[in-house]
Amino acid sequence: MVVPLVVGIDGSEASLEAVEWAADEAVRHEVPLHLVHAAATDHETPGLVAVASERAGKSAPTVRLSSEVVHEDAASALVGKGRNAFALVLGSRGLGDLAGLLLGSVSLAVAAHADCPVVVVRGGLEHRNGRFGSVVVGVEDGQGSGTAVDFAFRESHVRRCRLVAVHAWSVPVGNPGPPGFSGYALQAMGRPPAQVLADALRSPAERYQDxxxxxxxxEGPARRVLLEAASGADLLVVGARRRHGHVGLQLGLVNHAVLHHAPCPTRSYRRYDPVTSRVGRVAVQQGPSAP
Known part of the structure; x- marks a missing residue:
């Protein structure tokens, strides 16, 4: 059984744009597309699902499409569906969200708690339709970004586009180092930033030689660096750490920034326990706890 790409719908224009993006993505990855609408009652539900299904069919006529209405709150429903999904796709805003919110409350909650990759579809038509021919992935030191890098390579492979891997670094606050050392030289006393990037790319580059x-x-804050890089991208891919011992939302500052402000669709990958957690039936490695 092939796990589906799941997209949440609520009738908002943002969710319909997410449906169109998800339909194309499902065809690229040769997986079914499953539309999920969470509703308290059945009032107007058939029409809403029909509109979303029509938008999916127009965007990608060959997509394998199914739909479902569940009677529970949207965030819980989508997190539950994500336990057996290729990925969850969400609109950046919902019908009930306040005008001042940059990211819908449901999308934010699902991105924080889902057990599968989550895509928040953002940006204008040129960013959603692959105009730039580029996927950007954020790379950080250690094992943390390995899953994100792997998936970014796969996205670039199915899209037949280039991959831009970005590693942002900065000298720790309060550690000026010896007199006369540049910031890069100081950072290189530990692990050179260029080496961090090269090590992260080596293995997946061998698998995806095309x-x-x-x-x-x-040099600079990761949030700013990634948002600037995403301005010329069709997709931004970032990793998200589990925050052990924290109650509630488990997204770090970088994830919050890109999910709220990225100019293009943004895919976030959580890091999992390789024994107990699986994404698309492929075990992936859990990274270190966030500070």
């Missing part, structure tokens, strides 16, 4: 890859090592 993907053209460029690397960019940038």
């Amino acid at each position: 993907v053209p890859v460029s690397g960019d090592v940038v």
Whole structure:
């Protein structure tokens, strides 16, 4: 059984844009598309599902499509469906969200708690329709970004586009180092930033030799660096750490920033326990706890 790509619908224009994006994505990855609408009652539900199904069919006529209405709150329903999903796709805003919110409350809750990759569909038509021919992935030190990098390579492979891997670094606050050392030299006393990037790309680059890859090592806050890189991308891929011992939302500052402000669709990958958690029936490795 092939697990589906699941998209949440609520009748908002943002959710319908997410349906169109998800339909194309499902065809690229050769997986079914499953529409999920969470509703307290059946009032107007058939029409809403029909409109979303029509938008999916127009965007990708060959997509294998199914739909479902569940009677529970939207965030819980989608998190539950994500336990057996290729990924969850969400609109950036919902019908009931306040005008001042940059990201819908349901999308934010699902991105924080889902057990599968989550895509928040953001940006204008040029970013959603693959105009730029580029996927950007954020790379950090350690094992944390390995899953995100792997999936970014796969996205670039199915899209037949280039991959831009970005590693942002900065000198720790309060650690100026010896007189005369540049910031890069100080950072290189530990693990050189260029080496961090090269190590992260080596293995997946061998598996996806058809993907053209460029690397960019940038001094500065990761949030700013990734948002700037995403301005010329069709998709931004970032990793999200589990925050052990924290109650409630489990997204770090970088994830919050890109999910709220990225100019293009953004895919977030959580890091899992390799024994107890699986995504698309492929076990992936859990990264370190976030501070």
